[in-house]
Amino acid sequence: MNDSANNKVSAIAAIIHKEWREVVRDGRFRFASVATVLLLLLAMTFGWQQAERIHHEREAAGDVARKHWDHQGEKNPHMATHYGMYVFKPTGSLSYLDPGVEPYLGVSVKIEGHRQNLPTHAAASDSTAIHQFGGLTVATGLQWLVPLLIIGLAFGSWTSERERGTLRQLASSGLALPVLAVGKTGGLLAVLAALLIPTAALGGGVVSALGHFGAVDVGRIVAFMAAYGVYFLVFVAVTLAISATASASRVALVLALGFWVTTAVVAPRVLADVVGAIKPLPTAYELAHAVAESLDKGLPGQTPKEERVEEFSKELLEQHGFLGAEMMMPEALLQGLELQAEARFENEVFDYHFGALNADIGAQEVWAQWLSFFSPTLAVRSLSMAFAGTDHAHHRDFFAHAEQYRRELVQLMDNDFATNAGADGWDYVAGPELWAKAPRFEYEPPGLFWVLGHQWKSVLALMCWLVGAGVTSWVFARRMRVI
Amino acid sequence: MLQTVIRVEWRNLRRETSAWITVSVFAALVVWAALNGRTHTDVMTQSVQEAHSEQQQQMQQWVSALAAGDENAQDAYKAGKDHVHQVVALPLSPLASISMGGLSDTVLRVSLASRLESTGEAHVGSPVRQATGPFDVTFVFVYLLPLVVIGLSYDLLSGERERGTLALILSQPVSLVTFTLGKAIQRALVLLGVVFTLATVAPWLAGGDLSEPGAPARLGLYLLLVAAYTTFWFAAAVAVNAWGSTSAGNALALMACWLVLIVILPGFVSVGVDVVVPQPSRIELLNLAREAAAEAEQEASQMEGDHAPDRETLKDRYRATVKRSLEVQQELESTVKPVLEQFQAQLSEQQALVDKLRFVSPAIILYEGLTDVAGVGVDRRSWYLSQVDRFHDQWRSFFSEKAANDQSVTAADIAALPRFHYAEEPTGKLTLRVMLGSLGLVFPTAVLLLLAWRGLRRPDAVSLR
Numbered sequence: 016m017n018d019s020a021n022n023k024v025s026a027i028a029a030i031i032h033k034e035w036r037e038v039v040r041d042g043r044f045r046f047a048s049v050a051t052v053l054l055l056l057l058a059m060t061f062g063w064q065q066a067e068r069i070h071h072e073r074e075a076a077g078d079v080a081r082k083h084w085d086h087q088g089e090k091n092p093h094m095a096t097h098y099g100m101y102v103f104k105p106t107g108s109l110s111y112l113d114p115g116v117e118p119y120l121g122v123s124v125k126i127e128g129h130r131q132n133l134p135t136h137a138a139a140s141d142s143t144a145i146h147q148f149g150g151l152t153v154a155t156g157l158q159w160l161v162p163l164l165i166i167g168l169a170f171g172s173w174t175s176e177r178e179r180g181t182l183r184q185l186a187s188s189g190l191a192l193p194v195l196a197v198g199k200t201g202g203l204l205a206v207l208a209a210l211l212i213p214t215a216a217l218g219g220g221v222v223s224a225l226g227h228f229g230a231v232d233v234g235r236i237v238a239f240m241a242a243y244g245v246y247f248l249v250f251v252a253v254t255l256a257i258s259a260t261a262s263a264s265r266v267a268l269v270l271a272l273g274f275w276v277t278t279a280v281v282a283p284r285v286l287a288d289v290v291g292a293i294k295p296l297p298t299a300y301e302l303a304h305a306v307a308e309s310l311d312k313g314l315p316g317q318t319p320k321e322e323r324v325e326e327f328s329k330e331l332l333e334q335h336g337f338l339g340a341e342m343m344m345p346e347a348l349l350q351g352l353e354l355q356a357e358a359r360f361e362n363e364v365f366d367y368h369f370g371a372l373n374a375d376i377g378a379q380e381v382w383a384q385w386l387s388f389f390s391p392t393l394a395v396r397s398l399s400m401a402f403a404g405t406d407h408a409h410h411r412d413f414f415a416h417a418e419q420y421r422r423e424l425v426q427l428m429d430n431d432f433a434t435n436a437g438a439d440g441w442d443y444v445a446g447p448e449l450w451a452k453a454p455r456f457e458y459e460p461p462g463l464f465w466v467l468g469h470q471w472k473s474v475l476a477l478m479c480w481l482v483g484a485g486v487t488s489w490v491f492a493r494r495m496r497v498i
Numbered sequence: 499m500l501q502t503v504i505r506v507e508w509r510n511l512r513r514e515t516s517a518w519i520t521v522s523v524f525a526a527l528v529v530w531a532a533l534n535g536r537t538h539t540d541v542m543t544q545s546v547q548e549a550h551s552e553q554q555q556q557m558q559q560w561v562s563a564l565a566a567g568d569e570n571a572q573d574a575y576k577a578g579k580d581h582v583h584q585v586v587a588l589p590l591s592p593l594a595s596i597s598m599g600g601l602s603d604t605v606l607r608v609s610l611a612s613r614l615e616s617t618g619e620a621h622v623g624s625p626v627r628q629a630t631g632p633f634d635v636t637f638v639f640v641y642l643l644p645l646v647v648i649g650l651s652y653d654l655l656s657g658e659r660e661r662g663t664l665a666l667i668l669s670q671p672v673s674l675v676t677f678t679l680g681k682a683i684q685r686a687l688v689l690l691g692v693v694f695t696l697a698t699v700a701p702w703l704a705g706g707d708l709s710e711p712g713a714p715a716r717l718g719l720y721l722l723l724v725a726a727y728t729t730f731w732f733a734a735a736v737a738v739n740a741w742g743s744t745s746a747g748n749a750l751a752l753m754a755c756w757l758v759l760i761v762i763l764p765g766f767v768s769v770g771v772d773v774v775v776p777q778p779s780r781i782e783l784l785n786l787a788r789e790a791a792a793e794a795e796q797e798a799s800q801m802e803g804d805h806a807p808d809r810e811t812l813k814d815r816y817r818a819t820v821k822r823s824l825e826v827q828q829e830l831e832s833t834v835k836p837v838l839e840q841f842q843a844q845l846s847e848q849q850a851l852v853d854k855l856r857f858v859s860p861a862i863i864l865y866e867g868l869t870d871v872a873g874v875g876v877d878r879r880s881w882y883l884s885q886v887d888r889f890h891d892q893w894r895s896f897f898s899e900k901a902a903n904d905q906s907v908t909a910a911d912i913a914a915l916p917r918f919h920y921a922e923e924p925t926g927k928l929t930l931r932v933m934l935g936s937l938g939l940v941f942p943t944a945v946l947l948l949l950a951w952r953g954l955r956r957p958d959a960v961s962l963r
Contacts, residue, residue, distance in 0.1 A: 043747075043750070047754075054762065058765075058769075061769045061773070064773070065769075065772065068776070072779055072781055072782060073781060076781045076782065076784070076785050079785045080785065101784065101785075103781065115629060116625045116628045116629050119625070119628040120625070120628075122781065123780075123781055123784065135780075145764065145767055145768045145771060145852045145855075145856075145862065145866075146768055148764045148768065148861075148862065148865050149631065149761075149764065149765065149768065150765050150768035150769050151761070151762060151765025151766055151768070151769055152765075155761065155765065159757075159761060160757070160761075163753065163757060167750055170746070171746065264744075264746045265653065265660075265744070265745040265746045265749065268746045268749050268750065269649070269652075269749060272749065272753060276642075276645055280641060280642070281527070281642070283629075283630040284630045284631060284632070284633035284637065285530070285633055286630075287624070287626045287627045287629070287630040287633070288534055288627070288632075288633050290624070290626045290627075291624050291626070291627055292537075296624055298541060298544075298545040300545050300548060300549050300605065301545070301548065304548070304552065376624075376625060379624060379625070379626050380625070380626060382626075383626045393630075396629060396630070400629060406625070406629075407625035410625075
């Protein structure tokens with residue numbers, strides 16, 4: 016390294032040191048920093064306590080539901096599908112960091128014959144008004160509090176130097192403004208790192224001491240932290256850019272707060288409405304009505320119900336080698352196959368309507384990700400929920416698994432009826448041996464790459480914000496007036 | 499002298515471009531939120547209308563079948579179970595558009611089904627909106643109005659200090675208290691004028707019928723809440739200016755207040771309430787209910803799942819099945835009832851705690867107050883659901899008694915079918931709740947003004963510390 020480079024490095028180190036001392040000596044920021052850290056730790060502890068309670072509650076509920084199924088007594092297997100079984104969505108192991116849309120979504124699905132039920136029993140539907148106002152979570156703290164802390168730390172970075180006259184002195188000493196900019200950014204990042212890394216470590220320690228539930232997905236934790244790291248860098252760069260261009264500290268503060276209010280408070284809600292207007296969803300009533308109509312008459316514009324069920328019946332008869340020889344079939348087998356044909360038709364209806372609904376919701380999410388180019392908070396919010404496993408894409412994945420399980424269970428029961436009922440027909444009963452054959456419902460959330468595949472637009476948006484804000488800050492620092 | 503200060507401040511304010519930009523942006527956001535509320539209430543209204551029209555259609559088909567002597571239609575059990583139902587909905591209040599939460603699960607289908615089954619339609623909501631919350635008038639007033647107040651008043655005094663004009667002004671026969679008060683009053687009056695206009699226009703823009711009975715009282719309470727909240731934030735700004743130093747310091751202190759009162763304290767209350775009185779769990783309720791009613795539910799599912807083709811042709815066996823079904827349903831109801839009551843009691847206990855804790859933050863008071871006057875609050879919902887419960891009992895009795903006694907339904911019975919008439923919650927109850935909440939805004943405002951008065955009377959209040 017030559018002398019010039021050495022000088023720059025030592026200058027940057029000196030600036031970082033100076034920035035560090037300035038912040039550490041400021042009582043207001045000491046207080047704000049301690050308060051932010053405490054709030055984050057409290058939010059994490061409360062979040063963990065809630066998530067753990069929910070986790071155990073759902074596990075216990077799953078066991079009880081299974082017990083109900085196993086001990087339903089002797090009955091006809093098809094009647095057993097009407098009795099059905101409840102399955103419960105497991106809690107994401109990072110839901111204590113960001114509960115996302117979990118509280119608003121159903122967590123239990125009734126698995127039964129003839130019906131694909133939507134998940135129900137969302138926590139929010141039985142909550143008081145204060146819950147609708149919003150709870151304090153780690154995600155809220157990271158999305159709102161830390162950027163405010165950054166603004167508080169950085170709004171005067173350039174303006175206060177100018178107001179005190181020290182910027183002119185620094186410039187006259189031969190220090191290049193870009194070097195000063197790197198030093199100031201480094202100083203701010205050092206303060207933030209000193210604050211947030213121990214907080215994350217302490218939080219991790221607290222959670223480990225309290226005990227884990229679910230598998231610990233290190234990849235998701237790292238991705239979660241990286242997303243927020245980039246988000247904080249965006250706010251550092253934006254605030255420094257504002258400070259470089261503002262005429263006075265108060266102007267810089269008002270502008271930086273204005274940016275925060277616009278992008279973190281207003282934009283996410285406004286853009287969510289824009290998404291809703293671009294891709295409206297049917298009301299619950301419209302959906303229920305459309306499903307009922309199709310189950311009664313057949314899918315819109317397609318083969319009527321009776322003909323479609325007949326087609327499925329023929330397929331099944333052909334598979335069993337009885338096509339054209341129905342009269343020779345045992346009656347129970349015929350009835351069992353008819354039930355299966357009807358179930359196939361019902362599955363087709365559910366696939367059509369719920370598929371359309373999920374496609375619309377998926378399209379809304381894609382729009383929201385594109386619109387996050389207008390707000391880094393929207394981008395990080397999407398990523399945060401996705402890495403925590405509490406976004407709607409995870410919910411849809413769970414719902415698809417539950418439906419797959421329902422179909423397998425119904426088929427298992429109807430098959431047993433068709434195969435074993437014989438002359439008993441509807442008076443045939445099965446017992447605990449058959450109920451025990453039904454596999455236990457297990458759901459594992461998808462891996463990190465699946466999440467990234469769904470969220471690449473948010474990643475891109477956040478990276479664009481980082482590059483855009485970084486370049487702006489750099490350009491403004493170079494062109495900044497010294498006096 | 500106060501009048502002179504107010505007059506001079508008005509002249510200053512007229513020339514302050516940033517203030518007018520802030521107010522204009524705020525006005526635009528209120529209009530956006532109001533129009534958003536209109537879309538929301540339109541969807542709700544349309545959804546209810548569709549449900550009603552389907553119900554009417556079904557009813558007409560049933561009536562025609564009755565007239566044609568169709569045995570299936572005359573069968574009281576089948577009629578109550580499959581042919582006819584009632585859609586009940588909580589009517590939208592004239593101010594419903596200002597708050598977009600809370601009404602989604604109040605459109606219910608009442609049928610012969612047991613209460614465990616008829617808990618309403620599953621909610622399909624936009625996950626993107628659920629993640630962020632709705633952009634409604636309530637959000638704009640609770641979250642953004644204080645930011646406008648802060649923007650207009652953070653440098654009320656410090657700006658004069660920093661420009662060096664404060665000493666000059668105070669060399670005139672005007673006290674610091676009068677001067678600060680005059681400036682604050684002028685800005686508060688302008689903002690209150692804008693807010694009152696917007697607050698009145700917003701429900702109208704959103705299609706609310708303000709001539710409906712009870713609408714003027716709701717509008718009055720709504721304006722009272724918004725005015726008290728605005729005044730609270732102006733009082734906070736005056737207090738911070740009285741004790742603060744630089745404009746930047748004041749802005750930071752006021753933002754910290756905003757954060758604490760609007761984000762942190764409500765967040766803690768929300769979490770704290772769950773810790774002290776855990777939120778009752780529907781999942782637990784579901785299992786408890788299934789456990790309690792295991793036998794009855796199994797029998798019910800067995801009857802429902804019995805698709806044997808000859809069952810219905812055997813009349814005696816069919817009648818026995820119907821009677822047993824009704825008995826099973828009754829058993830299901832009575833075993834589940836105490837579990838449901840316990841669940842409701844736990845929910846009420848939690849709400850009672852929230853009602854007490856709302857006084858820790860003006861934002862909670864305003865939020866709860868606005869949802870209340872919008873008619874989407876917890877109390878109106880409970881009031882409505884208790885009426886639905888009573889109606890459900892009437893509806894079920896009508897069909898189940900006939901079915902139990904082997905009586906057919908005839909065309910003459912149609913006029914006797916129970917009808918749902920929602921009786922609105924007395925305005926007095928709403929007024930009492932909102933007025934009590936308003937006290938939680940007035941009291942801290944008075945404390946802040948007292949604090950400001952003391953700060954402004956300090957000997958060193960004029961100088962820049």
